[in-house]
Amino acid sequence: MWTADKRVLLLVVVLILAVIGHPGLAETPSAADYVDDAITFYKQENCTKAIELLKKAIELNPGYARAYSWLGLCYVKIGRTREAVEAFRRVIALAPDSEDARVARRWLNRLQPPAPPLAPTDTSQPPAASRPPSARKTPSPGPVYLVDLPAAAGVGQEERPPRVQLFGQVFYKALVRELCDSGEEHGWRVSYNLQRKYIRFTAQVGLADREFSGRVVAKFVVRGDGVTLFESRPKKVGDVPDTIDVNVGGVLQLELTAWLEEGGVWYCGNVVWADPRVYPPEASLPTPAAPPDTSQLPAASRPPSARETPPPGPVYLVDLPAAVGVGQEERPPRVQLFGEVFYKSLARKLCYSGEQYRWRVVYNLQRRYVRLTARVGVADGEPTGSVVAKFVVLGDGAVLFESRPKKSGDVPDSLDVDVRVMLQLELVAWLERSGTCWDVVWADPRVYPPETSLPTPAPDRAGPGSGSTPPSVTSVAGGAKPAPAAATPTSAARAIAVFPFADSSGSYSNAGTRVASAVLEELFKMGKVETVSQQRLSQAATGRVDPLDVEGARQVAQKVGARWIVLGIVERYQVHQGTALKLIFVTYYKEAFVDVTFQVIDVATGERILTDRSNVKLQSTALEPYQLPPDGDMLRKATRRVAVDIAQKVALVWAQHTRE
Numbered sequence: 001m002w003t004a005d006k007r008v009l010l011l012v013v014v015l016i017l018a019v020i021g022h023p024g025l026a027e028t029p030s031a032a033d034y035v036d037d038a039i040t041f042y043k044q045e046n047c048t049k050a051i052e053l054l055k056k057a058i059e060l061n062p063g064y065a066r067a068y069s070w071l072g073l074c075y076v077k078i079g080r081t082r083e084a085v086e087a088f089r090r091v092i093a094l095a096p097d098s099e100d101a102r103v104a105r106r107w108l109n110r111l112q113p114p115a116p117p118l119a120p121t122d123t124s125q126p127p128a129a130s131r132p133p134s135a136r137k138t139p140s141p142g143p144v145y146l147v148d149l150p151a152a153a154g155v156g157q158e159e160r161p162p163r164v165q166l167f168g169q170v171f172y173k174a175l176v177r178e179l180c181d182s183g184e185e186h187g188w189r190v191s192y193n194l195q196r197k198y199i200r201f202t203a204q205v206g207l208a209d210r211e212f213s214g215r216v217v218a219k220f221v222v223r224g225d226g227v228t229l230f231e232s233r234p235k236k237v238g239d240v241p242d243t244i245d246v247n248v249g250g251v252l253q254l255e256l257t258a259w260l261e262e263g264g265v266w267y268c269g270n271v272v273w274a275d276p277r278v279y280p281p282e283a284s285l286p287t288p289a290a291p292p293d294t295s296q297l298p299a300a301s302r303p304p305s306a307r308e309t310p311p312p313g314p315v316y317l318v319d320l321p322a323a324v325g326v327g328q329e330e331r332p333p334r335v336q337l338f339g340e341v342f343y344k345s346l347a348r349k350l351c352y353s354g355e356q357y358r359w360r361v362v363y364n365l366q367r368r369y370v371r372l373t374a375r376v377g378v379a380d381g382e383p384t385g386s387v388v389a390k391f392v393v394l395g396d397g398a399v400l401f402e403s404r405p406k407k408s409g410d411v412p413d414s415l416d417v418d419v420r421v422m423l424q425l426e427l428v429a430w431l432e433r434s435g436t437c438w439d440v441v442w443a444d445p446r447v448y449p450p451e452t453s454l455p456t457p458a459p460d461r462a463g464p465g466s467g468s469t470p471p472s473v474t475s476v477a478g479g480a481k482p483a484p485a486a487a488t489p490t491s492a493a494r495a496i497a498v499f500p501f502a503d504s505s506g507s508y509s510n511a512g513t514r515v516a517s518a519v520l521e522e523l524f525k526m527g528k529v530e531t532v533s534q535q536r537l538s539q540a541a542t543g544r545v546d547p548l549d550v551e552g553a554r555q556v557a558q559k560v561g562a563r564w565i566v567l568g569i570v571e572r573y574q575v576h577q578g579t580a581l582k583l584i585f586v587t588y589y590k591e592a593f594v595d596v597t598f599q600v601i602d603v604a605t606g607e608r609i610l611t612d613r614s615n616v617k618l619q620s621t622a623l624e625p626y627q628l629p630p631d632g633d634m635l636r637k638a639t640r641r642v643a644v645d646i647a648q649k650v651a652l653v654w655a656q657h658t659r660e
Contacts, residue, residue, distance in 0.1 A: 031061035036641075038070055043437060044351045047074040065095035069104060079210050080268050081111055081178070099651075110328075143202075145173045146192060146276040154190035154256075164272055165209040167241050167424075168321045168364030171274040176208065179218075179260050180268040187259025188271060198278035199249040205232055205258070206241035208270035209323045216269035217261045224251035234261060237269065238324035238362030240424050248278065314373075316344040317363060317445040325361035325427075335441055336380040336533055338412050342443040347379060350389075350430065351437040358430035359440065369447040370420040376403055376429070377412035379439035380533060388433040389440045394426040395419050405432055412443065419447065496523060496650065497532040497557045501568035501596065502547035511573035512547060515596055518643030519566065519650075526647060529654055532560050550601060557603045564609065566650060568598030572615070575631040580621075589621040592634035594642045600650055610653045614645045 029037075034057035041050040051074050057067040072087035088104035088111075095101050147160045155175060164174045177188045205220040220232035222244060229246040248254060258271040318331050326346060335345045348359045376391040391403035393415060400417040419425060425447075429440040498520040501512035517534065524531050540559040546552060547567060557565045572595035580587050595615040601608055616638045622628050 031057040031064050031067060034060070035064070035067050035070060038067075038074075042070065042074055042077070043349070045077070045357070047078045050074050063094055065091045065098055065100050068094065069100040072104065072107060076107065076111070078268070079216075079270075080180075085111055142282075143277040143279045144198075146190075146273075146278065147173050147175060149192060149278075152191040152193055152253075154188060159190075164270070164274070165321060165323075166204065166206050166272050166274050167238070167323045167362075168209065168366075169274075170321070171204075171272075173275055175256070175273040175276060176270055177258075178268050178270050179258070182260045184219075184257070184259045187257055190256040190273075192254045192256075194248060194251050194254050194278060196250055196252055197280055198251075199247065199281050200279040201229075201244065201246050201248045201254065201277070202279075203244045203276040204241040204272075204274040205244065206235045206239060206272055206274075207237045208272050209321070210237060210270070218269060218271050219259055219261055220271070220273075221255075221257045222246060223255040223257070224248050225253050226255075238360065238424075238426075240364075241272075241274065254278075314446040314448045315369075317442075317447065318344050318346060320363055320447075323362040323364055325359060330361075333530070335439065335443070336536065337375065337377050337441050337443050338409070339380065339539070340443075342441075344444055346427070346442040346445060347439045348429075349437050349439050353431040353433055355430045358428050361427040361442075363425045363427075365419060365422055365425050365447065367421050367423055368449055369422075370418065370450050371416065371448040372400075372419045372425065372445070373414075373416045373448075374445035375412040375414050375443040377406045377410060377441055377443070378408040379441050381408055381438060386433075386436055387431060387438040389438075390430055390432050391440070391442070392426075392428045393417060394424075394428065395422040396424050397426075408438065412441075420450075495530040495532050495560070495562045496564045496566060496654070497537055497553075497560060497562035498523070498534070498566040499537065499553050499556075500534065500547055501570050501598070503570045503573070505570050505573040505595075511570040511594075512568075515570055515573075515594070515639055515642060516566075516568065518639050519568075519646045522643045522647035523650065526651055529651065532557075532562050536560055550606070554601070554603050554606065562603055564650075564654070565601050565603055566598060566646075567601065568596050568646075571595045571597060573635065575634055577625075577628070587621050587623060588625050588628060589619060590628045590631070590634060592616075592618040592631075592638040594635070594638040596642055596646065598646055600653060609657065610649065612646075612649055614642045614649075616641045616645075 034053045038050040038053035038057070041047070041053065051071065054067050054071040054074065057064060058071070061067070068087045068090040072084045072091065075081070075084035075087060085108065088108050091098075091104040092101045092108075147155075159175055159177050161174065161176050163170055163172050164176050165171075166174075175190060179186070179188060201222065207216060207218050217234045217236055218232075219234060220230075220242065221228060222230040224246075229248070230244050232242045235242065256273055256276070258273070260269060260271075318326075325348075330346055330348050332345065332347050334341055334343050335347050336342075337345075346361060350357065350359060372393065378387055378389050386408075388405045388407055390405060391401075391413070392399060393401040395417075400419070401415045403413045403415075406413065427442055427445070429442070431438075431440075498516050500516045503510070503512035505511050513534075520531055520534065523529060537556060537560065541556045547569070550567065553565050553567060572593045574593055576591045576593070578589060578591075580589060593615070595613075597613050598611075599608055600610040618634055618638050618641075620629055620634065
């Protein structure tokens with residue numbers, strides 16, 4: 001007979017065993033697991049989830065530099081510069097000699113440019129700012145910048161940056177603050193005492209340019225003695241700034257207020273009052289602000305507005321400052337589209353389908369150009385047909401061009417549109433269907449001033465199958481001298497070719513190609529070396545290259561100018577499922593195995609630079625078979641981990657040999 005005590009005891013045992021065998025509790029995620037999952041969300045542009053996982057990783061392991069490194073990248077992507085700087089500094093403090101620290105230093109240099117040297121000051125007299133107002137000189141009867149006046153509230157040193165970019169233009173006299181919380185109660189209020197000395201106030205307002213626009217919407221209001229003098233339209237990053245020109249005659253208190261509107265905030269944004277000036281009665285009408293004297297600086301270090309007028313020829317968009325949507329990652333050194341290589345392109349990897357996940361690029365043409373030309377499509381790669389992209393060009397809000405749906409391998413659409421008298425140029429691309437993440441490309445995007453003749457094919461191609469002129473083309477008297485069509489691997493070559501691995505696993509799942517493609521992708525994402533696509537290797541080979549034929553692989557690599565080749569053998573690529581007895585209960589489990597032997601070979605000498613092995617075993621348990629993950633998901637995750645390990649080893653050896 002079962003007594004009540006026995007039943008209670010049995011129930012307790014059952015609950016304990018259920019907890020032990022629960023698939024969510026069988027394996028406690030490590031800090032590295034959280035970081036791996038965060039990287040996946042980062043690639044999908046879901047930085048909110050990625051940051052959440054990275055913070056969990058840091059809680060588990062506060063000294064994990066890699067977690068801080070990816071945390072900094074997430075903050076950069078969403079525009080939270082201060083948090084990014086703190087994260088990158090933490091990386092350097094934890095692991096100063098690591099690769100993560102090297103990346104962090106590069107980002108810090110970009111996020112915190114060195115301040116310009118201060119001009120020598122005359123110390124014979126106290127500075128004007130330290131003298132009482134009655135002792136200062138009377139200002140000349142001209143416009144006065146607000147940044148040069150003492151503010152009653154809202155302005156510190158951080159709000160007066162040395163320069164800021166708004167809609168593609170650089171301003172050297174501006175009021176700027178980063179806002180994150182929405183609503184006027186969380187806005188930024190600036191107050192000045194005009195002492196009833198001025199009659200007009202002018203400025204331009206908008207959100208500062210940056211790489212990602214997000215969904216930030218800002219509002220700007222000007223008040224004089226409590227009366228609203230100006231109210232802006234809602235402004236997004238990349239919008240044409242609103243121009244302010246209001247009467248402030250007899251006004252004592254000037255209030256400038258800016259805030260992020262409710263319902264439009266995904267990320268933080270920098271609100272900008274550009275060139276804010278007040279004019280005394282004697283001042284003339286507003287004139288464009290003059291930047292600092294840069295005539296003695298080299299041309300490359302001078303701001304765009306201070307450089308000489310460019311020659312009347314086509315200008316690549318990658319050489320112009322973008323208002324939004326373009327960072328270093330969107331200007332790759334080279335990209336392949338429909339078998340042609342382009343060196344002046346805009347490209348971004350998109351993952352989600354739908355126009356709401358679009359990539360929006362904005363340029364301020366300043367009404368200087370008459371035509372825009374480009375070629376658009378999906379970058380070359382292995383998964384053909386699974387990605388369908390759409391491209392649209394808008395000028396001042398009007399649609400100028402709309403592409404047909406483009407798949408990988410489709411003939412690119414060529415666009416040639418009239419942009420005369422247009423101010424805002426928008427390039428928009430999105431995925432209509434997506435089975436994976438892939439690059440959308442604006443190849444050779446150029447604008448033409450009125451003096452330029454109609455577009456003609458570039459005469460200085462690098463050889464058959466190339467797009468825009470590569471960096472190796474040097475201008476000489478009488479024209480441009482192209483680089484040799486056939487590349488020869490020398491010590492100066494920088495490319496690594498990853499051939500499809502041999503498959504001895506017996507899995508019949510094309511494991512060799514899958515692993516090699518994953519290794520190639522990881523090397524490409526690291527950005528430390530140039531990689532040769534497998535499609536280009538196939539085009540260079542007269543037939544199928546045996547993965548075990550080193551000499552044949554070297555001959556193909558010589559045709560594409562590779563310095564090293566990576567060959568490998570997949571020895572195990574399988575999933576095993578079984579059962580295990582835990583006390584009196586049966587649990588189910590799956591194990592994924594990927595085991596690869598690989599070698600790195602110098603193309604020129606045939607020397608084996610590296611021979612190594614990488615293997616991964618993943619396990620998952622559950623109380624029921626249907627709770628176990630699919631075989632394909634487990635193999636993909638294991639393949640990715642092997643690829644990361646191989647890519648890191650290859651990159652380390654590359655750095656040791658090339659000192660890069």
